[in-house]
Amino acid sequence: MADQAFVTLATNDSYARGAMVLGKSLRNHKTSKKLVALIGPQISEPCQAVLKLIFDEVKVVDVLDSGDVAHLAMMNRPDLGVTFTKLHCWTLTHYSKCVFMDADTLVLSNIDDLFEREELSAAPDPGWPDCFNSGVFVFCPSLETHGKLLQYCTEHGSFDGGDQGVLNGFFSTWATADISKHLPFIYNLSSIAIYTYLPAFKQFGSNAKVVHFLGKTKPWSYTYDAKAKQFKGGVSEASAHPTFLLDWWTLFSSAVVPMLQEQYGDQPFHSGCVKDESSTSAAEETESQMSSEDRKKKWEQGQADYMGMDSFDNIKKKLDSFLK
Template sequence: MSDQAFVTLATNDLYGKGALVLGTSLRKHKTTRQLVVLVSPQVSNNMRAVLGRVFDEIILVNVLDSKDSAHLAMIKRPELGVTFTKLHCWALTHYSKCIFMDADTLVLCNIDELFQREELSAAPDPGWPDCFNSGVFVYRPSIETYNELLQFSTTKGSFDGGDQGLLNSFFSNWATADINKHLPFIYNLSSVAIYSYLPAFKQYGADAKVVHFLGNVKPWNYTYDPTTRCVMRDSQDHSSVVHPEFLNMWWDAFTTSVSPLLIEHGISKEASPGKQEEEKLSEAVSQLSFTPPPPVASSEERRKKWEQGQADYMGVDSFENIQKKLDAYLN
C-alpha cells in the first residue's frame, strides 16, 4: 500500500526519540503502510540518519508556531505553539490517505484497519469529549485543505493555542455529523486520563491499541533501569497518573530497538551530543513535575477548576474520595 502512510512529526531530537519508538512499534506489528516523519531544522543530522533506518521517508519542513501565549497559558503548555507544524502533513499529496500520530504515541498492535476510515476520523479528547484529540487522526492529503488550514490559522487562530484547538474549529462538525468518524478511545488511550474512570480502564484497558502519553512529562523524561525493566520515579513524582505498564512498554521498545541505533550513529542513549539546550529543557520540564502539591483549594476554587476541566483526579477529587462522599450522602 505505497499510496497510504502513517505520518508523525519530530520538532527536535527528543521528539525524534519518540518518533523512533512509534515507528519501531508500527514495524513490530507488521504494518503494510509507508512510514513518514516530518522533521524541523532543529532535528540534528545524526538523528535524521537514525530516523532513516526506521522510516521510509523523511521530509524537512519549516516550523509553524501559533505564538499564541495567552491561550497556551490557559493549558499551561507554552511549548505547544510549534504543533502548528503538524499542518504540513496535508501537503503530502503523493499519498491518497494517511494517519497522523503524535511522536508521544505507542502502537500496541496492528492498526492498519484505520485506513478504512475517512477524513477527519479521530477519538474524543478525555478533557472535552465533544472535541477530538489530535494525537491520532485519519485524513486525506490535499493542497486545497492545506491552504485553507493555513488561512484559517491566520484569520481565526486556535482556541487553545495549539493544533488541537485549530483543527477542532476547522473540522467543527466532527462531534455531530458522522458517528463513523468517532474512533473508539482504544485507538488513542490517554495514559493520564485512565485514572479518571478507573473501572472502565479495568474493564476495557486490555483492548487498547494505541497509548498516548499526554502531558508535559514524556516517557523520555524518565529514567529506566534495564536490569529490572522498570521506570524509576521520584517518590514525590506527581505525574504518576501515567500507568507504569505503558511507560515500561515504551522504555522496553526504546532499549531493545532504538537505543542500539542511536549508539551506532554516535548518539548516546541518554541525550544527543550538542543538544545541551534540549537537555536543559527536559530537565526543567521534569523538575516541574516534582514541585510540592499546591495548598488545599476553597470550594469555590475547586468548582472553577472542575468547570475548566482541571479536577484534581489524584487528590481530593479522586474516584475514591468522590465515592466516599456519595456513600455518606446516600446513607
C-alpha cells in the same frame, strides 16, 4: 498500499526519540503502510540517521509557531505552539490517505484498519469529548485543504493556541455530523484518562490499540534502569500507566538505543538508560520532598505515585511495619 502512510512529527531530538519508538512499534505490529516522519531542521544528524533507518520517508519542514502566547498560557503549555507544524502533513499529496500519530503515542497492535475510515476521523478528547484529540487522526492530503487550514489559522487562530484548537475549529462538524468518524477511544487511549475512570480502564483497557502519553511528562522524561525495570524522574506525576511506560522503555532500550549508539559513535549522548547506583530509592527521595498534605491531594486526584512511594511493595512495607 504504497499510497497510504502513517505520519508523525518531531521538532526536536526528544520527540525524535518518541517518533523512533512509534515507528518501531508500527513495524513490530506488521503494518503494510508506509511510514513518514516530518522533522524540524534542528533535529541532530544522528537522530535523522536513525529516523531514516526506521521510516520510509523523512522530510524536513519549516517549524510553524502559532505565537498565541495567551491561549497557550491558559493551558500552561507554551511548548505547544510548534504543533502548528503538524499542518504540513496535508502537503503529502503523493499519498491518497494517511493516519497522523503524535510522536508520544505507542502502537500496541496492528491498526491498519484505520485506513478504512474517512477524513477527518479521530477519537474524543478526554478533557472535552465533543472535541476530538488530534494525537491520532485519519486525513487525506490536499494542497487545497492545507491552504484553507492556513487561512483559517490567519482568520480565526486557535481556541487553545495549538493545532487541536485549529483542527476542531476547521472540522467543526466532527461531534455531530457522522458517527463513523468517531474513532473508538482504544485507538487513542489517553494515559491520563486512565485515572479519571479507572473502572472503564479495567473493563476495556486490555483492548487498547494505541496509548497516548499526554501531559508534560513524556516517556523520555524519565530515566530507566533496564535491569531493575524501574523509572526515575517525574514518577509522582502519574502521567502514564506503568505497564505502558514499561512497554515504551523496553522497546526504546532494546531496539532504538543500539541504533542511536551506532550513529553517535564516540560522541557522548544520554540515552536515559541508567544503572541504579544510588542507595536511596526514587520513592524515598520523592517522599522526603512531598508533604503528607500534598501526597493526600495526589491520591484524591487519582495521581498516586504507583511507581515510587505509593507502589504496592512500599505500601506493604508500611503495613507490615505498622502491624508489628
